Amino acid sequence: MATAVFVRSYISKLPEGQIFATRELLTFGKRSAVDKVLQTLTLKGAILRLARGIFVRADVGLETPSLEEIVRAKARAFSKLAVSLGCVVAKKFGLKKSTKNMSPKQKVQHKKNEEVNESCAGRYAIVGATTSFETVHGRVLFKAVAPRKHILAQNKVGRILVALWHLGKSSSVEFEALQSMARLKRPEKKLIKKLAAWTPSWLNQYFLNGTLRADICAPADLDFLRRGSSENRKRSKKEDRKYKMTALSTTSKKVRESIAYYKVA
């Protein structure tokens, strides 16, 4: 009895459009009891199932949450951070992996990957195991990547390196053109050279052209990537404001405290 009351009360106090996960409700009772309450509410149309274990209250005039919001909630439920995949960033810049120097086996694998990518509504990189899940917008792929790539992908400048990394050794990319396409400012151009030290040597080599400088060295810690760039600072302030407004619009203290802040880079 208590489980259903707690769950309904929690959901009713959530701000409009706030996505929640089954996992967040497990403090209110046994898994099975929580599941049944959610199933009943879904059937009644009181809540909307967005993906496995991800719901939103079906308020009047509710706009279906975006794919990014669903991804963020799903990642939050599993304590993960979803960032852009190298292939997605590369595509944004209009770059394509060359199949010229690929072995037949690599070509088959490449084709297979392309097919999987095409069938997905969204593709993100995570640290952990590759997985995928259905959402109301279509299938989303969480692809496991090396921790180095994952950290780099959390930063605007780092994402360019991840894209180049994805293209591979055999690609012939005009780095100057790419830098201007990405609209990198002076400090960012300096940063890309610093971060290149964390990429494979074939990629780092491209950034060793020209005059070498003593003040351009590999960063000692990578934590600044998450807060360092002007883009991240600007977005964080804007998102912080939005988050604060959302959190304050609810009357429940527990709900206010439980709305975790995660972002998709």
Place this chain on the structure above:
DNA sequence: CTTCTGAGGGTTAGGAGCAG
């Protein structure tokens, strides 16, 4: 209406093996 049980299918973690 709520809770419990159990089935079925999907997801995750982690190890093995391979390629570069």
Place this chain on the structure above:
DNA sequence: CTGCTCCTAACCCTCAGAAG
């Protein structure tokens, strides 16, 4: 040595049915 794919056991999520 690193990064990636594949495989499998364990775990998770959803749903149906039964009982209180």
